[in-house]
Amino acid sequence: MASKELAHWLKERKELIMVKWIRAVRKASPGTDALLSTRELGSRHLEALYDAFVSALETGDYSDLEAILEQLVRDRLKREYNLREVLVIALELKKTCWEELVKEFPSIQALEYLQAADELFNFMTIKMANTFTEESFAFIKKLNKSLEQKVRERTQELQRAKEELERIDKAKSDFIRIAAHELRTPLTLIQGYVGMLATEELPDKERIRPILQGLNKGIKRLESIIRDLIDVSYIDAEVLTLSLQPVSLPQIFQSLLVEFQPALQARRLNLSISGLENLPLVEGDPQRLKQVFYNLLSNAIKYTPNGGSITVTGELLRGEQDFVHIIVKDTGIGIPPDKLERIFDKFYRVEDFRLHSTSKTDFKGAGPGLGLTIAKGIVEAHGGKIWAESPGYDEERCPGSSFHVLLPIKAQPRKAEYIQQIKLPVxxxxxxxxxxxVDTAPYHFQAWQKALAEFGLEMSEEQFRSTFGMRNQEILRTLFGTKLSSEQIEEIGRRKEAIYRELVYKHxxxxxxxxxxxxxxxxxxxxxxxxxxxxxxxxxxxxxxxxxxxxxxxxxxxxxxxxxxxxxxxxxxxxxxxxxxxxxxxxxxxxxxxxxxxxxxxxxxxxxxxxxxxxxxxxxxxxxxxxxxxxxxxxxxxxxxxxx
CATH class of the missing domain: 3.40.50.1000 (HAD superfamily/HAD-like)
Known part of the structure; x- marks a missing residue:
């Protein structure tokens, strides 16, 4: 219902939104495109894109929108748009719609309308990025064929193709890094405001409670995606930080068993763990290794039908260097043999993303396609190896898959390699x-005033500022000398910090x-x-x-x-x-x-x-x-x- 209402509203506001949207797109346009009039730039597929977007909202049929997006990307590629300049078309449309929605509707209603179109905006962004990549690769392949006649020309064009691939890969990496950064700051603000609304005594609180719960669910999902994007950017740049210490793999899996228990029960899946109790401690980062096995178990749950089973086994492999071998095996739908290596690529998924849900545990639920990429990066940062095996893909017979992780007992070789790569000195x-x-000085001052007042003492703002950089005990001794005993200093300090935490967390x-x-x-x-x-x-x-x-x-x-x-x-x-x-x-x-x-x-x-x-x-x-x-x-x- 919200989608159709939004579609009707977009039809009525078409002229206003088109003008603002195209102006924003023009600013990001390269070369002579930035000099085109609004009418000229609109005629380059943007008006057709707007109409197809509204139609898709109204009917749920994406076919016309998909065709126009492909045509638009091809047109922009011919005029040397980069990936960011292509993606900004969809991002600015979403931004313009939001700006106009909040002018006419209450914030909560405007947010509901925007959420109704969220899947469609995501589809547009991903479709444009995929088409951009596919068309770029198609261009490179076509170019390579034409270079076979002359060795010299072929060498020159291959170099150009290499640079193009590097540009595309850099564009993807830049987009991941920029998107994670740009999303993270506003998300923190949204999270803070939602938390404040949840604790405020509002007149209509029961009515908005489900809305706040929905917002919190969306925030947590977006937080997870942003963390994944940041992890991928660190893995790409080879700056993933590891805090190495002895790690118990049985403890990690027992913790994950508790965490996944609701999903296992809901899906009637049996998870058995064996052979880990006798394994030695592994040198590694416990949080990062838990992240690896969380992603592998989540993947097994998603692609195993209800009533299936998942087994985790482990063994010690002795040699010149000792390794622990962990296998996560499922009775799921399997993986095509030609996809076994590609599943570790960023954003890669075996099936059409529109057939999936975004749940982490529903059958065939799919996220952004980063979990296995992150798992591979973390394992390799420890000096280990990860790979997948499967007889094939079959949703009827369910041949299953198994993921293998080799971790060295001592992670020193890989650690030394990382230190080499960062070119000491650090x-x-x-x-x-x-x-x-953070700027929390006002909350420190308020906390001091309240805590000291309980003991009949005062602090001026000038006194407060003169103590910047000092610890609590030093502050109290500097300002009050022998008036306070050691016990009073400790008690006032504890009270001040408790008040400060209560004040600052909301802001x-x-x-x-x-x-x-x-x-x-x-x-x-x-x-x-x-x-x-x-x-x-x-x-x-x-x-x-x-x-x-x-x-x-x-x-x-x-x-x-x-x-x-x-x-x-x-x-x-x-x-x-x-x-x-x-x-x-x-x-x-x-x-x-x-x-x-x-x-x-x-x-x-x-x-x-x-x-x-x-x-x-x-x-x-x-x-x-x-x-x-x-x-x-x-x-x-x-x-x-x-x-x-």
């Missing part, structure tokens, strides 16, 4: 937390430019650390809420050091955990005490004017207003200063 960027990753948003900068730094092989005077419980809360805990090579908090800033200990410990020497580290701080600590540690320092004016941060090597002004190139240049 470079690291060490972020302060408050005022750099967490990353500083502008943070997420983009972290991703770009990791792509340039910088290691990322956080060093903060904040208690570990608060730091972990903030990093977890911002989905940053897995991005870090190190986290150092007040519990890890004897002295607070301006003592350099906290930054030296962060550098040590990153395996980086101080001269190859950059600290990003917002307080004079933090800048002094960085310089005392022998590191470069960048100051943000989040909480202090620039003139108070003069010891820093560079002072900027916000993180959006920083790039990896600027940081690399800063490291080189003084090394000449």
């Amino acid at each position: 470079k690291a960027v060490i972020f302060d937390l408050d005022g750099v990753i 967490l948003t990353p500083m502008p430019g943070l997420l983009r900068l972290i991703q770009e730094l990791k792509a340039r092989r910088f290691r990322i650390a956080v060093a903060t005077s904040t208690p570990r419980a608060n730091a972990s809360l903030i990093l977890r809420a911002l989905k940053l805990e897995h991005e870090l090579a190190a986290l150092v908090t007040e519990e890890d050091v004897e002295e607070g800033k301006p003592d350099p200990e906290i930054f030296l410990k962060a550098a040590e955990k990153c395996l980086a020497s101080p001269e190859n580290c950059i600290v990003i701080e917002d307080s004079p005490a933090g800048i002094k600590a960085a310089k005392a540690a022998g590191m470069k320092a960048i100051a943000l004017t989040t909480t202090r004016p620039a003139e108070e941060l003069g010891e820093a090597d560079l002072v900027v207003e916000n993180l959006a002004m920083l790039t990896p190139e600027i940081l690399e240049s800063l490291l080189e200063v003084g090394k000449q």
Whole structure:
């Protein structure tokens, strides 16, 4: 019903939406296309695309839309559009529709209409990307055939074809990285607002409760997709960070058994695990290895019909290097022999994605096609190997599939290879937390005021700002001296942090430019650390809420050091955990005490004017207003200063 109502509304608003949409598309158009009038650009398939989109919404028939999308992509390819310039056509249509919907309807109703068209927007984006890739490859194949006559020409054109393939692959990688970054920040905001709505006493709360539940379900699904996209971008760039420690594979599978139990019961699937209890501990990253086997079990559940079985077995293989061999076998529909290697490619799926649901456990439910890609990347980062075996694909006989994982008992060879690849010495960027990753100073001040008031004490804003960078005990001793006993200092500190956590959790948003900068730094092989005077419980809360805990090579908090800033200990410990020497580290701080600590540690320092004016941060090597002004190139240049 919502789809048909939206289609009717789009017909009535066609002229207005077309004008705004085409203007947005023109801005992203290359060369002379940007100079075309709205009417001329609209005649290049955009008006037909709009009409086909509305028709598909109204009838559910995608055939006309599919044909127009193919024609549009071919036309754009002839005029040297890149993938982003093609995809922006669908993205800007969605954005324009949303902007006009919220002008006429309440936000919740507008969101319901947009959700009704979500599947269609996804279809358009994926169809355009696939057509772009297919047409590009078709062009390259055709080109290669014409080059067989002359050796010299063939060599030149093969080189051109290679560059084209690299451009397409880079376009895909760039799209993954940019999409993950662009989606992550607004998703954090949406999550925060939905959480606030869920806790507020609203007059019509019972009516909107199902809507909030639906939003939360969608948020969790999108979070999962974004995490997968980020993991794939790290695997592509070979900067996936592993925290190596002894890992018990039986414990991982017992945890997964509990996690998948509802799905197994609902689908009447039998999961048996044997041969793991006698396996030795494996050196690996427990969270990443759990991710591997979660993806393999999820895959087995999805492609095994109701009433089937899944078995997990393990064995120790001894040789020059000892390996653990894990097999996940199912009685599912199987995999065609010619697809056994391709299933590990990004976004690859054996069947038409429109025949699948997006559930992680429904029969033939399909996600974005990244689970096996991520599993392969993680296993290979540990120095292991993963592959699939199957007699073939048959939904009637269900020949089944088996996935094999070889993990070395010691992951050192692969770890050493990674260290070689990142070209030591290691470079690291060490972020302060408050005022750099998040601006929570107002909530710290409110928490201090409330906690101190309970003890009949006060703190002015000037006093608060004079203590930036200090730990709680140092703050209380500095301001109140011997008035407070050690027990009172500890009690006030605990109370302040409890109040702070309650205040800040509802208002967490990353500083502008943070997420983009972290991703770009990791792509340039910088290691990322956080060093903060904040208690570990608060730091972990903030990093977890911002989905940053897995991005870090190190986290150092007040519990890890004897002295607070301006003592350099906290930054030296962060550098040590990153395996980086101080001269190859950059600290990003917002307080004079933090800048002094960085310089005392022998590191470069960048100051943000989040909480202090620039003139108070003069010891820093560079002072900027916000993180959006920083790039990896600027940081690399800063490291080189003084090394000449």
